[in-house]
Amino acid sequence: MRSPEALRGLVESYLGELALTPQLGGLAESMRYALLGGKRIRPVLCLATGEAAGAEVEAVLPAAAALEFVQAFSLVHDDLPALDDDAVRRGRPSTHVEFGEAVAVIAGDALLAEAFRLALAYPTPAVAGELAGATLGMIGGQYLDVTGQHGDRARLDRLKTGCLFDAAVGCALWVAEVPELEQGPWRAFGAELGPIFQLVDDILDGDGVVLSHGEEEARSLAEQATERALARLEAVEADTSVLAEIVAGLAVRTS
Amino acid sequence: MRSPEALRGLVESYLGELALTPQLGGLAESMRYALLGGKRIRPVLCLATGEAAGAEVEAVLPAAAALEFVQAFSLVHDDLPALDDDAVRRGRPSTHVEFGEAVAVIAGDALLAEAFRLALAYPTPAVAGELAGATLGMIGGQYLDVTGQHGDRARLDRLKTGCLFDAAVGCALWVAEVPELEQGPWRAFGAELGPIFQLVDDILDGDGVVLSHGEEEARSLAEQATERALARLEAVEADTSVLAEIVAGLAVRTS
Numbered sequence: 001m002r003s004p005e006a007l008r009g010l011v012e013s014y015l016g017e018l019a020l021t022p023q024l025g026g027l028a029e030s031m032r033y034a035l036l037g038g039k040r041i042r043p044v045l046c047l048a049t050g051e052a053a054g055a056e057v058e059a060v061l062p063a064a065a066a067l068e069f070v071q072a073f074s075l076v077h078d079d080l081p082a083l084d085d086d087a088v089r090r091g092r093p094s095t096h097v098e099f100g101e102a103v104a105v106i107a108g109d110a111l112l113a114e115a116f117r118l119a120l121a122y123p124t125p126a127v128a129g130e131l132a133g134a135t136l137g138m139i140g141g142q143y144l145d146v147t148g149q150h151g152d153r154a155r156l157d158r159l160k161t162g163c164l165f166d167a168a169v170g171c172a173l174w175v176a177e178v179p180e181l182e183q184g185p186w187r188a189f190g191a192e193l194g195p196i197f198q199l200v201d202d203i204l205d206g207d208g209v210v211l212s213h214g215e216e217e218a219r220s221l222a223e224q225a226t227e228r229a230l231a232r233l234e235a236v237e238a239d240t241s242v243l244a245e246i247v248a249g250l251a252v253r254t255s
Numbered sequence: 256m257r258s259p260e261a262l263r264g265l266v267e268s269y270l271g272e273l274a275l276t277p278q279l280g281g282l283a284e285s286m287r288y289a290l291l292g293g294k295r296i297r298p299v300l301c302l303a304t305g306e307a308a309g310a311e312v313e314a315v316l317p318a319a320a321a322l323e324f325v326q327a328f329s330l331v332h333d334d335l336p337a338l339d340d341d342a343v344r345r346g347r348p349s350t351h352v353e354f355g356e357a358v359a360v361i362a363g364d365a366l367l368a369e370a371f372r373l374a375l376a377y378p379t380p381a382v383a384g385e386l387a388g389a390t391l392g393m394i395g396g397q398y399l400d401v402t403g404q405h406g407d408r409a410r411l412d413r414l415k416t417g418c419l420f421d422a423a424v425g426c427a428l429w430v431a432e433v434p435e436l437e438q439g440p441w442r443a444f445g446a447e448l449g450p451i452f453q454l455v456d457d458i459l460d461g462d463g464v465v466l467s468h469g470e471e472e473a474r475s476l477a478e479q480a481t482e483r484a485l486a487r488l489e490a491v492e493a494d495t496s497v498l499a500e501i502v503a504g505l506a507v508r509t510s
Contacts, residue, residue, distance in 0.1 A: 021388070023395035023414055026402065077364060082356035101337035102401040105360065109332060109367065110394045116371050117387040125380040132372040133276070139365045140278035146357040147281070159278055 001051060001242050004044055004249060011043045014061045015068065020114060030099040030107040031114070034072045037090035041250070042067040045193065046168040048242045049186065053176035062121045063131075063171040067164060069115035070135055074142070076108035083146055119171070126174040134167035153208065161201075162194030169193075185235045189243070192229035196222055196250050204254070226251040256306060256497050259299055259504060266298045269316045270323065275369060285354040285362040286369070289327045292345035296505070297322040300448065301423040303497045304441065308431035317376045318386075318426040322419060324370035325390055329397070331363035338401055374426070381429040389422035408463065416456075417449030424448075440490045444498070447484035451477060451505050459509070481506040 002010075015035055020028045043064035050060035079086040079094040080101065087097050096104035112135070119128035141159025143149075150156060169190030173183050199222035202208030209218045229247045233240045257265075270290055275283045298319035305315035334341040334349040335356065342352050351359035367390070374383035396414025398404075405411060424445030428438050454477035457463030464473045484502045488495045 021391040021395070023392045023418075025395055025398060027395065027398040073364075077360055080357075080360060082360060102335075103398070105332055105335060105337060106394055106397050106401065109328075109363070110391065110398075112364065112367055113387055113390040113394060116383065117391065120380045120384045120387055122380065125375045125377065125383060128371065128380060128383055129375045132368055132375055135368040136276040136365065136372065137278045139361055139368060140276070140280055140282065142361050143280060143282040143358070143365075146361065163278075 001239060002047075002057060004048065004242060004246050007044045007047045007057070007242075008040050010047065010057065010061065011040045011064060011068070014065055018065060021110075021117065024110055027103065027107055027110055030095055030103050031072075031111055033098060034076045034095045034107060034111060035068065037092065038068060038071065039253075039255075040068060041197070042071060042164055042168040045165070045243075045246055046172045048246055049169050049172035049190075050176050052236075052238045052240050052243055053173060053178050053186070054238075055172065055176035060172055060175050062118045063127050063175050064168075066115040066118035066127075066131055067168050067171065069111045069118065070131065070138070071164060073108045073111035073115065074138060076104055076111065078142065080104060083142075122175060124174060127171050130167050130170040130174060134163040134170075137163035153212070157198045157208070158194065161198045162191070165194040165197065166190050185232065185237075189229060189232035189236060192225055192232055193247070193250065195225045196229060196247070199225060200251065200253055222251060256494060257302075257312060259303065259497060259501050262299045262302045262306075262312070262497075263295050265302065265312065265316065266295045266319060266323070269320055273320060276365075276372065279365055282358065282362060282365055285350055285358050286327075286366055288353060289331045289350045289362060289366060290323065292347065293323060293326065294508075294510075295323060296452070297326060297419055297423040300420070300498075300501055301427045303501055304424050304427035304445075305431050307491075307493045307495050307498055308428060308433050308441070309493075310427065310431035315427055315430050317373045318382050318430050319423075321370040321373040321382075321386055322423050322426065324366045324373065325386065325393070326419060328363045328366035328370065329393060331359055331366065333397065335359060338397075377430060379429060382426050385422050385425040385429060389418040389425075392418035408467070412453045412463070413449065416453045417446070420449040420452065421445050440487065440492075444484060444487035444491060447480055447487055448502070448505065450480045451484060451502070454480060455506065455508055477506060 046064040046067055047057050047060050051057050076095045078084050079089055080096055086094055095107055116128055119131045137159045141156050144156045169186055173186055199209060199218055202210045203218050230244060233244055301319040301322055302312050302315050306312050331350045333339050334344055335351055341349055350362055371383055374386045392414045396411050399411045424441055428441055454473055457465045458473050485499060488499055
């Protein structure tokens with residue numbers, strides 16, 4: 001079993017060497033720019049799940065990369081002036097600041113389409129199907145966000161953040177050919193990860209649950225979610241030690 | 256064999272009754288708006304190809320609808336202020352004028368993701384794979400367009416218009432389970448359709464080839480492409496009468 005750090009290294013190499021569709025031409029530069037500097041949490045989780053479920057890590061890489069492409073697509077479009085209007089992303093100018101708004105719109109589109117091309121490298125359409133469902137959920141969350149429907153914050157977070165974490169586990173299960181009837185315990189584990197990530201995000205940014213319930217309550221909720229995730233892992237019949245390490249890392253991350 | 260008009264009716268009913276992903280919530284309204292009023296040329300072509308190749312028309316509908324979703328996605332994003340800045344589309348306010356720019360960006364994203372969900376309804380990932388390739392080519396053409404690289408107009412048209420026509424034929428072949436080795440003659444036919452459509456578009460709009468070579472030359476090129484398409488159809492071993500009717504209609508369309 002490879003460590004989370006080793007898996008992260010694999011993701012970086014794979015993303016760095018990955019050939020994009022030739023017809024995209026010069027657009028590839030802005031797409032690669034948008035992919036730089038991510039923490040690779042979702043792809044690492046996908047690889048670790050796949051390895052724990054019995055797949056070769058290398059076989060999981062296209063699915064893992066597809067998740068990172070979807071994540072990058074969503075950030076490029078979220079940052080646009082008409083949406084969150086964020087000029088800085090990961091300490092660098094946002095894609096639309098660096099390449100202009102028109103290129104940023106279509107770079108986001110191309111990242112999404114390439115994500116599906118990657119997920120379609122498998123003989124089963126289930127990997128790409130998992131990705132499509134998660135992407136649509138994520139966009140539904142983004143819609144609640146841009147239209148100011150923050151009333152149900154939990155639902156918004158569930159869609160915007162949770163769906164792609166669910167898919168990180170789900171895509172790996174399909175690649176590892178875990179039968180649908182045996183996926184339940186794995187998916188129950190996956191469903192706890194979005195909340196951990198989001199709660200820690202709120203604590204780091206001082207918003208969301210921290211604003212509504214205070215930092216102490218947010219920390220307590222994050223601890224409970226972490227304990228639940230670890231308990232769910234116990235119910236999975238496999239060596240889930242690396243996944244437990246990833247959960248622990250999620251709970252204490254500082255960036 | 257159903258007539259092009261009957262097939263168009265099927266597409267309209269299917270699109271009208273199609274359930275969108277529930278998590279998209281209120282975003283569905285803008286997506287349906289963006290789907291209104293199209294000529295449905297690509298889905299009709301897809302259905303006719305599928306039926307000629309031996310598939311049940313009903314089985315081809317999800318793939319045909321997926322093509323129309325990709326077309327709608329591309330128009331919504333093309334019309335954005337940062338790109339073509341078109342306030343009117345199909346005689347009505349563009350999606351961003353009607354719903355605002357933020358909603359238009361994510362409505363386009365959702366149309367693209369739903370297109371993949373539709374194309375993933377098949378047991379083979381080849382339908383969605385065909386769609387992914389075409390979408391990426393189309394985006395490559397859009398990049399040449401927004402960055403003003405019009406030098407090679409033929410390449411731009413080939414990517415922006417041709418790819419999705421190719422996929423209309425290609426998706427239908429996968430649904431009809433035409434073996435890859437037998438797809439050649441069908442695909443040779445499909446490759447002539449983008450140019451016919453684009454040349455007639457240029458004639459109707461008085462731009463493109465009409466500006467560079469004059470209307471007479473454009474009409475002559477369109478006629479030649481139409482003759483080539485009909486000749487290619489002759490090489491296909493199937494009842495291609497409805498496809499011939501569609502080609503004839505493409506060549507003489509007035510809107």
